[in-house]
Amino acid sequence: MTALPAHLHYTLEHEWLEDGSPATVGITSTAAEALGDIVYLELPAVGEQIAAGAVVGEIESTKSVSELFSPVSGTVVEVNQDAVDDPSLVNSDPFGRGWLLKVDVASTGPLLTAEEYEAHAAG
């Protein structure tokens, strides 16, 4: 299993958030592994207002479909077109080239540390 980057924040729904302006959002290696081969991403449009905790997209694998929950409220300023074109990037590099959104953050939802998320994911 990929080691969890300690500098990221995590959600109970298996997203990660990297602080910054804008902040970056993706899904964790745990989520990517559980989904299997990801074949399709449905992501919000640039400019869209998203709310922390709300469903903002879908991640479809050969086996199942999972919803993408936003860890933050704010405005989408970029979506990862490379990952939309080649969703396997989310499997191969979930914390790197498989990022999903960049968001101009207005406020954040409940977030976990890497340690807290690890305990949650193991449970």
Added chain:
Amino acid sequence: MSDPTADVLSPLHDEHVALGAALTSFAGWQMPLRYTSDLAEHTAVRTAAGLFDLSHMGELEVTGPQAGSALDAALVGHLSALAEGRARYTMIVDEHGGVLDDLVVYRLAPERFVVVANASNVAVVRDALRERLTGFDAALDDASLRTALVAVQGPRAEEIVASATEPADVDAVRALKYYAAVPATVAGLSALVARTGYTGEDGFELFVDAADAPALWRALLAAGAPHGLVPAGLSARDSLRLEAGMPLYGNELDSTTTPYDAGLGRVVRLDKTDADGDPLPFVGRDALAGRADSQPARVLVGLQGLGRRAARHGYPVLASAEAGAAHVGTVTSGAPSPTLGHPVAMAYVTPEVSAPGTELAVDVRGRAEPVRVVPLPFYRRPR
């Protein structure tokens, strides 16, 4: 919620753990979902070969002088007419014609048959068979837990199985016809080698004693490695069988479905007769005879997804993508097709919209995704 710790472990469990498989709870068994990647395993079966553990399947032996006629009375097929060494796809139905399970029956000797049942239905099939065998000179033995089943599927399957087979048996294995079986020594172990499978590819299924399964598994992996064989999990098995248009019990088939609804009326042998030429009654016959010539209320069809989002089990089929379109059916299985590169699904729809070419839609989580009715199977292997 089932308790995964209560699951039965396959005799190959340690092999799966050693290979790093992601395990899943399936029909009361802990089985490999995937070893590496669903897509890679799927593609290996289409282009080279895959090795599957199917030890969760049930094996019910029916033996005795009247084994064949007992099965004629118990199942929809004409099993007493099955030649020794051959297999047949058939079904067991209830008195209303509803499918209790779909089965493969092998005739290993004049008085010896093996009924292979789906893992989730072994108890139902065993209990129904036991009851239906009453009055016949035939015995039932549930060999499920002492039997392991391993499948080698894919265009390289024959070379792989042949290379692991004792020289004296190689010709018999290579000469096996589809839906035929022969005893052979493979990797030094006594096996029943059958040319059957559930992937749409050429392939073999090997029945061995559970204790021999790890040695067989390792020998086949080693023999197959130079040919591109990889271990493949239940996830690849499901996408392969879907592309091949093969029904899955619980999805396309259940006790509310008759074989005719599923387009499998050919397995129902209303014409089977005994040695005197008299019609043979079987459980469900009267109900099925009443359905044989009437148009079923729903038809199983193939749907090609025209967008990128896949329809999944249970999603509503709509007459069109327009708002307020009528509900004309329900998806039974669906996934992105790795081989074809677009989503595929099977669905029960009303007969009026079942013709190939008909444009429909599927409600994919609140959005109508366009689909087209296409003939099944989606994928047919090149010959």
